[in-house]
Structures are given as structure tokens and as C-alpha cells.
Amino acid sequence: MSEWKTSACILCECNCGIKVQTGGEDGREIVRIRGDEAHPASQGYLCQKASGLNHYQNGTDRLLHPLRRREDGSFEEIDWDTAIREVAAKLAAVRDAHGGDKIFYYGGGGQGNHLPGAYSGATRKVLGSAFRSSALAQEKTGEFWVNGQMFGAHVRGDFEHCDVAVFIGKNPWHSHGLPRARAWLRDFSKDPGKTMIVIDPVVSETAKLADIHLRVKPGTDAWLLAAMIAMLLQQDLYRAEWLAEHARGFEEIRSAFADIPVAEYLAHAGVPLETAQAAVEAIAGAGGAAFFEDLGTQMNRHSTLVSYLEKLVWLLCGQLAKPGAQITTPYLTNIAGSGRATRFSPVAGARIISGLVPCNVIADEILTDHPDRYRAMIVEASNPVHSLADSRRMAEALDSLDCVVVIDIAMTETARHADYVLPVATQYEKWEATFFNFEFPDNYFHLRKPLFDAPATVLTEAEIHARLVEALGAMPEALCEELSAVLASGGRDAYRDRFMAALGEDPQLAAVAPVVLYRTLGPSLPEGADIGAVLWPLCLDLAMREPAAVARAGFTGNPLQAADALFDAIISEHSGVVFARGDYDALWSQLGQDGQVQLVVPELLAEVGELAAGPEPLTTEDYPFLLMAGERRDYSANTIYRDAGWRRKDREGALRICSQDAARLGLDDGGEARVTTRQGSAVTRVEVTDRMQPGHVSLPNGFGLDNVDGRRVGVAPNELTSLDARDRFAGTPWHKIVPAQVAPA
Numbered sequence: 001m002s003e004w005k006t007s008a009c010i011l012c013e014c015n016c017g018i019k020v021q022t023g024g025e026d027g028r029e030i031v032r033i034r035g036d037e038a039h040p041a042s043q044g045y046l047c048q049k050a051s052g053l054n055h056y057q058n059g060t061d062r063l064l065h066p067l068r069r070r071e072d073g074s075f076e077e078i079d080w081d082t083a084i085r086e087v088a089a090k091l092a093a094v095r096d097a098h099g100g101d102k103i104f105y106y107g108g109g110g111q112g113n114h115l116p117g118a119y120s121g122a123t124r125k126v127l128g129s130a131f132r133s134s135a136l137a138q139e140k141t142g143e144f145w146v147n148g149q150m151f152g153a154h155v156r157g158d159f160e161h162c163d164v165a166v167f168i169g170k171n172p173w174h175s176h177g178l179p180r181a182r183a184w185l186r187d188f189s190k191d192p193g194k195t196m197i198v199i200d201p202v203v204s205e206t207a208k209l210a211d212i213h214l215r216v217k218p219g220t221d222a223w224l225l226a227a228m229i230a231m232l233l234q235q236d237l238y239r240a241e242w243l244a245e246h247a248r249g250f251e252e253i254r255s256a257f258a259d260i261p262v263a264e265y266l267a268h269a270g271v272p273l274e275t276a277q278a279a280v281e282a283i284a285g286a287g288g289a290a291f292f293e294d295l296g297t298q299m300n301r302h303s304t305l306v307s308y309l310e311k312l313v314w315l316l317c318g319q320l321a322k323p324g325a326q327i328t329t330p331y332l333t334n335i336a337g338s339g340r341a342t343r344f345s346p347v348a349g350a351r352i353i354s355g356l357v358p359c360n361v362i363a364d365e366i367l368t369d370h371p372d373r374y375r376a377m378i379v380e381a382s383n384p385v386h387s388l389a390d391s392r393r394m395a396e397a398l399d400s401l402d403c404v405v406v407i408d409i410a411m412t413e414t415a416r417h418a419d420y421v422l423p424v425a426t427q428y429e430k431w432e433a434t435f436f437n438f439e440f441p442d443n444y445f446h447l448r449k450p451l452f453d454a455p456a457t458v459l460t461e462a463e464i465h466a467r468l469v470e471a472l473g474a475m476p477e478a479l480c481e482e483l484s485a486v487l488a489s490g491g492r493d494a495y496r497d498r499f500m501a502a503l504g505e506d507p508q509l510a511a512v513a514p515v516v517l518y519r520t521l522g523p524s525l526p527e528g529a530d531i532g533a534v535l536w537p538l539c540l541d542l543a544m545r546e547p548a549a550v551a552r553a554g555f556t557g558n559p560l561q562a563a564d565a566l567f568d569a570i571i572s573e574h575s576g577v578v579f580a581r582g583d584y585d586a587l588w589s590q591l592g593q594d595g596q597v598q599l600v601v602p603e604l605l606a607e608v609g610e611l612a613a614g615p616e617p618l619t620t621e622d623y624p625f626l627l628m629a630g631e632r633r634d635y636s637a638n639t640i641y642r643d644a645g646w647r648r649k650d651r652e653g654a655l656r657i658c659s660q661d662a663a664r665l666g667l668d669d670g671g672e673a674r675v676t677t678r679q680g681s682a683v684t685r686v687e688v689t690d691r692m693q694p695g696h697v698s699l700p701n702g703f704g705l706d707n708v709d710g711r712r713v714g715v716a717p718n719e720l721t722s723l724d725a726r727d728r729f730a731g732t733p734w735h736k737i738v739p740a741q742v743a744p745a
């Protein structure tokens with residue numbers, strides 16, 4: 001066994017620091033894992049999922065050679081030169097015949113790997129690809145849009161310092177999203193001075209720890225939150241002075257909500273008045289109240305509206321820009337984007353928020369004879385055939401394209417529909433990082449060093465994109481030679497001066513800057529950290545934007561010096577670096593217009609009026625249940641582990657149903673049931689549990705993968721979901737309320 005090496009878990013956005021020992025056959029296995037105490041955010045914490053990471057590194061379905069699809073649909077191995085040449089030629093042919101904007105890009109990173117997205121920008125721009133998307137456009141874009149309009153920035157709850165914590169459609173016990181979530185939840189719930197409020201139809205592990213559980217009926221959060229806003233107004237619990245100083249449009253909010261019939265709205269939501277009253281009083285009386293809304297509402301009816309109402313609740317209580325409230329964090333790269341929607345998708349005319357086409361329209365924008373339909377697709381570090389609504393239609397869409405290129409470590413459900421599959425090094429065989437950096441006041445970035453050499457027959461994404469740009473004839477070779485020479489003779493200062501001057505001379509250089517940096521600055525970086533090159537301009541950008549925050553983190557001097565010192569620290573420090581230290585007093589400079597937030601979002605306020613009619617029933621006689629398709633559980637981790645053997649319990653991913661419904665249908669715990677929706681049907685194991693309420697059933701996320709050896713364990717949730725059930729503003733899917741039928745199998 002080796003000495004302990006430092007890395008990070010790649011299964012959720014927390015990216016906890018890990019220490020691992022490698023060994024086993026050829027030393028290529030992860031044999032022991034523990035938490036890394038030196039990691040600034042996780043401080044030694046790990047959840048049970050991390051212990052299986054060897055199932056990722058040495059997982060089933062791994063790909064080691066580039067593949068090309070044959071006429072008969074089977075794949076043949078090809079060499080890299082052929083793969084790069086043919087992929088570049090095929091994509092260039094689509095560009096030349098139909099325009100580069102018909103080449104759609106999907107993905108760019110998952111829970112642990114965001115550097116591919118930074119490099120793929122070069123390939124996309126060289127090809128003229130204009131439309132892209134990622135998983136964010138089936139969960140977070142509604143919230144991004146609301147944030148963009150109200151604050152002009154992305155805001156998050158400051159859970160580290162709050163005394164009231166509110167989780168809406170979020171089960172951090174399983175899904176995390178906060179550092180050291182389980183330890184945090186236990187400590188918080190035991191503290192008599194703190195109050196945890198959970199809005200969830202399910203008695204989730206988090207709800208069990210809550211002081212106040214608002215057990216809402218599925219899909220009715222909009223009525224609950226509208227009633228809570230009305231209660232704040234009717235009972236004078238709102239912060240009038242704070243609002244007068246910091247917000248615009250309060251009178252319009254008052255007139256939209258003050259007369260809402262609270263008892264009637266709470267009845268729609270199934271929440272008793274005294275429970276709602278306790279929640280409203282706790283939030284109004286909080287020193288700092290931090291809110292976290294997640295998939296339970298973001299993949300549900302009214303998802304964008306609910307994001308808006310949630311923000312109005314805490315804004316009326318003045319819970320912004322102070323410790324424990326909502327804050328905005330300094331960033332290296334802003335993965336939430338601007339939240340602006342200035343474009344519409346070419347066929348469906350769907351709003352593109354933060355540059356992302358809603359996932360639910362992608363298949364429709366391909367399966368059409370519209371002249372602007374997408375003709376080719378690059379999929380990187382994502383598995384949309386499994387993860388997007390209506391898997392069959394997504395697969396059909398891919399099959400109809402002129403060219404599909406998939407860049408992945410494994411033969412996935414999506415890769416099966418590719419013309420070319422380009423295999424890459426795993427996240428433990430290359431330098432990697434994520435931009436999920438949302439902590440405050442200290443914000444961290446962790447560039448991980450590889451644990452293993454990559455097999456000789458795979459490449460990294462950085463290398464693939466550099467080679468594609470070269471094959472497309474767009475690499476400025478002479479400039480690269482010059483930059484390398486300048487770096488060798490004059491060091492990084494001279495390199496920066498020449499790079500900046502070159503950008504001024506040729507604005508086109510910006511498009512290929514990531515791969516130029518990789519080819520020129522990359523080889524000079526210590527320990528072979530060439531992939532880290534793309535972080536250098538991000539450090540520069542941060543040091544220019546936020547000099548004070550960077551200086552407080554210890555990187556001082558003028559912005560150029562501070563940026564270089566930070567970049568060097570990121571490359572050399574193996575457990576992560578504090579890259580910025582925020583300041584509560586400086587938050588208002590990032591928020592709103594002239595230090596004021598915008599309470600009125602006209603389109604959403606109009607939708608509030610429609611709530612008066614009450615909830616339209618979502619179930620019918622044929623489909624009397626609401627299915628939550630894709631719950632986070634102990635042993636779910638998107639589709640990052642393809643090997644079902646990592647699971648220690650709930651191995652088949654049971655359908656959860658309450659005892660009353662189970663008895664009525666004659667279903668036994670551990671038995672089987674058939675779940676049928678308008679889209680599809682599947683047989684599943686049953687778990688009878690009164691954490692579910694009557695009429696509500698749940699299936700987990702990440703199951704039902706098709707392994708190369710023909711195995712499939714559990715239900716693939718998106719064989720049961722539909723593209724049409726989606727939010728009217730952001731196009732986000734309603735995966736948590738799929739009308740379904742349940743019967744004995």
C-alpha cells in the first residue's frame with residue numbers, strides 16, 4: 001500500500017477532501033479512504049458514499065480506446081489521430097453545410113470535474129457553436145433567473161452563521177450541499193437557540209431533525225409560501241424600515257399579497273395554521289435566517305414562482321447581506337452565470353437563462369424539420385439519455401443527428417448513441433477541480449493532483465480540445481511558439497505582457513485562449529500540472545474584480561502579483577486554498593442596483609394572481625399517484641458510479657409508498673410493484689414506509705443503468721418522465737410530481 005495521498009470525493013458538490021491509500025493490482029486501486037483534516041471546508045468529514053470511490057476509479061464499463069460507430073450500429077476501436085481528424089472533419093462539415101450554431105454542446109462537468117468545461121469553450125468557439133446546456137438547466141436556471149432580476153447576483157444562505165435554517169424541497173442529510181452536512185444538521189438541531197424549518201411532503205431524515213416540519217402536499221408550495229408572505233404582511237411582522245432602505249417595489253408586493261385568504265391557501269397546501277404561524281414567527285424573529293431551496297420545488301409545479309416567493313419571504317424579514325442570512329460569495333468562475341435571459345432557443349423559442357437552453361426542449365429542437373434544428377452534438381461529462389426527461393426521446397434525438405461525439409470515461413447510455421466516443425482519464429488520473437465554491441466569508445478552491453497515471457490510450461479533455469482546435473486549423477502556432485519562448489526567457493511577467501498584447505492585436509485569440517495557455521503556460525507548471533493553466537486568467541480576473549477579498553485571504557501586492565501568488569498556491573497546495581475572504585459590509589456593493597433589490601418581477605407577480613383559482617388536480621383516475629422520480633438516498637450518486645455493487649442497502653432502489661396505500665393495493669414490503677406513467681412502465685421492489693404521505697410515492701435517482709454486460713438494477717427514472725411537464729418560465733421539469741399508477745406486479 002502507498003503512503004496517504006490527497007484528493008477529493010467527486011460524488012456531490014461538496015467535494016470533501018479525502019486521503020487515500022492506493023494499492024491492489026498494479027497499484028491502481030483505491031484501497032483505503034479517510035477524510036482529509038487539512039481540507040479547509042470538509043475538515044475530515046466524509047459521508048458513507050465516499051468509501052466506494054474505487055467503484056468509480058475501477059468501475060464497470062470503463063472505456064480505454066476511442067470508438068467509431070459502424071454502419072450496423074456496433075463500435076470499432078480507432079487510434080487517436082484518426083479519431084481527432086474525423087471528429088474535426090465531421091463537425092466542420094456540419095458547420096460548413098448548416099452553420100456552426102447547429103452544433104449543440106451539452107455538459108462540461110459533473111459533481112467533481114469542471115475543468116473540461118473551461119477547455120471545451122475553445123472547441124465550441126472555433127466551430128461557431130452558439131447553443132449549449134447542462135444539468136443546471138433542469139434544476140437551477142429558474143432560481144438563477146429570479147436572482148438575476150432581484151439582485152443582479154447569485155445569492156446563497158449563510159448556514160454557518162444562521163440561527164434559523166429553512167430547507168425547502170431539500171434533504172441535505174442525503175444530498176449535502178452544505179459542508180459536513182450531517183454533522184452540521186445534528187449540531188444545529190441539538191442547539192436550543194436555533195430553529196430548523198423543513199418544507200417537505202416526506203418525513204425525510206432532515207425533516208425528522210427539524211423543529212418545525214411543514215408537511216406540504218406535493219406540488220403545493222406556491223400556496224404555502226404565498227400564505228406565509230400574506231401572514232408577514234397582515235401581522236406586521238415585516239421589516240418596513242429595512243425594506244424602505246434596501247428594496248424597491250414594496251407597495252406592489254403589499255397589494256399583491258396582503259389580501260390573500262391565508263386559511264384557504266394553507267388548506268390547499270395541507271399545512272395547519274399553527275405550524276405555518278410558528279414558522280413565520282421564527283423567520284421574522286431570526287437574527288440570521290438562511291434558506292436553501294432545491295429539487296423538491298425546483299423540479300416541481302411553479303418552480304420559478306416558488307423561487308421568487310421563497311426570496312420574498314426572507315426579503316420581507318430583511319434577511320440579506322448580514323451574518324446568517326443570504327449572501328453572495330466571491331467567485332473564481334460564476335457557474336450561476338448572470339441569470340439574464342437575453343436570447344431564445346432557435347426552434348422552441350424557449351428562454352435561455354445564463355446561456356443554457358432548457359434541457360426539456362433539446363430533443364424537440366432536434367426531432368423536427370425546422371431549418372434551425374440542431375444537426376450535431378458534443379456531450380461531455382454528462383449522461384443526458386439517462387438524466388433528462390423522456391430517455392427514449394432523447395435517444396431518438398441523438399440517433400437522428402448527423403454527428404454525435406461523446407467524451408466520457410465509460411460506455412454510458414448516452415455514449416451508446418454516439419458516432420464517436422472519446423475516452424478520457426478519470427478524475428483520479430488527472431488534475432481536476434470544481435467551481436462549486438460558495439463558502440463565506442472564507443471561500444475555497446481545491447485543485448486536485450492525480451492519484452494514478454492515466455492509461456496510455458486515453459487523453460484528458462484539455463488535450464482533446466487542444467488537438468481538436470489544432471485539427472480545425474485554429475491554433476495560432478506561431479504565437480504559441482513565441483509565448484513559450486517569452487516564458488522561458490522572461491518568466492511569467494513577460495509572458496503575461498505578451499499574452500495581453502496578443503489579445504489586443506487579435507480579438508479572436510480570446511476564443512482559443514484556454515488551449516493556448518494549456519500548450520504554452522501548461523508545460524512550465526510544477527508537478528505536471530499543465531491542466532491547471534486555465535486557472536491563471538481566472539486568478540487574474542478575480543484579483544482585478546475583488547482585490548480586497550483576495551488580499552484578506554493573504555494574497556497581497558498589486559492585483560498582478562496577488563493573482564500570481566494565488567495561482568502558485570492553487571498549484572502547489574494539495575488540500576485546497578482559501579482564495580478569497582469576504583466581508584459582510586462589502587456585500588451591498590455586489591447586490592442590486594444602487595444598493596437596492598428589486599422586489600417586483602412582473603411576470604411572476606402575474607402568476608401569483610393565478611393561485612387564487614386553487615391547485616389544479618395533477619392526478620386522474622388512471623394515474624392516481626404522484627411519483628417523485630429521482631429521490632436522493634444513502635446509495636444514490638447521479639450516474640457517477642456505474643457499478644451497482646457499491647450499494648450496501650436499498651440495492652434495487654425501492655419504490656417508497658405509505659402503509660395505507662400499500663395495504664389498499666395489496667403491496668408488501670420487499671415485494672414487487674408495477675409503476676406506470678403516461679411515458680412508460682417499470683417493475684420495482686417496494687418499501688412500505690410512513691415517511692411517504694398517501695398518494696405520494698418515490699423512486700431514487702441514479703438507478704437503472706444499462707451496464708455493458710447487460711445488467712440493469714432498479715428503475716431508470718426518466719423512462720417514466722415527460723418533456724412537456726415543465727415550468728413555463730425556465731422550462732425546468734416536474735420530475736417530483738409525475739402522475740402515476742401503482743399496482744401489484
Ligand SMILES: Nc1nc2c(c(=O)[nH]1)N[C@H]1C(S)=C(S)[C@@H](COP(=O)(O)OP(=O)(O)OC[C@H]3O[C@@H](n4cnc5c(=O)[nH]c(N)nc54)[C@H](O)[C@@H]3O)O[C@H]1N2
Nearest residue numbers: 169170171175199202218219294295296631632636637638
Ligand atoms: N446521495 C446523493 N446526494 C446527492 C446526489 C445524489 O444523486 N445522491 N445528487 C446531487 C445533486 S446533482 C443535486 S442537484 C442535489 C439535490 O438534492 P435534493 O434536492 O435535496 O434531493 P431530492 O431528494 O431530489 O429532493 C429533495 C427533497 O424534496 C422533497 N420534495 C418532493 N416533492 C416536494 C414538494 O412538492 N415540495 C417540497 N417542498 N419538497 C418536495 C423530497 O421529499 C426530498 O426530501 O443532491 C446532490 N447530492
Ligand SMILES: Nc1nc2c(c(=O)[nH]1)N[C@H]1C(S)=C(S)[C@@H](COP(=O)(O)OP(=O)(O)OC[C@H]3O[C@@H](n4cnc5c(=O)[nH]c(N)nc54)[C@H](O)[C@@H]3O)O[C@H]1N2
Nearest residue numbers: 110135381382383387407408409427629630638639717735
Ligand atoms: N428524473 C430525474 N432526473 C434527474 C434528476 C432527478 O432528480 N430526477 N436529477 C437531475 C440532476 S439534479 C442532475 S445534476 C443530473 C445529473 O446528470 P448528468 O449531468 O447527466 O451527470 P451525471 O449522472 O453526474 O453523469 C456524469 C457523467 O460523467 C462521466 N464522467 C465521470 N468522470 C468524468 C471525467 O473525468 N470526464 C468526463 N468527460 N466524464 C466523466 C460519468 O461517466 C457520467 O457519464 O441528473 C438529473 N436527472
Ligand code: SF4
Nearest residue numbers: 009011012015016047
Ligand atoms: S458529502 Fe459525501 S458524497 Fe458529497 S463530497 Fe462529501 S463524501 Fe462525497
Ligand SMILES: [Mo]
Nearest residue numbers: 135136139295
Ligand atoms: Mo443536480
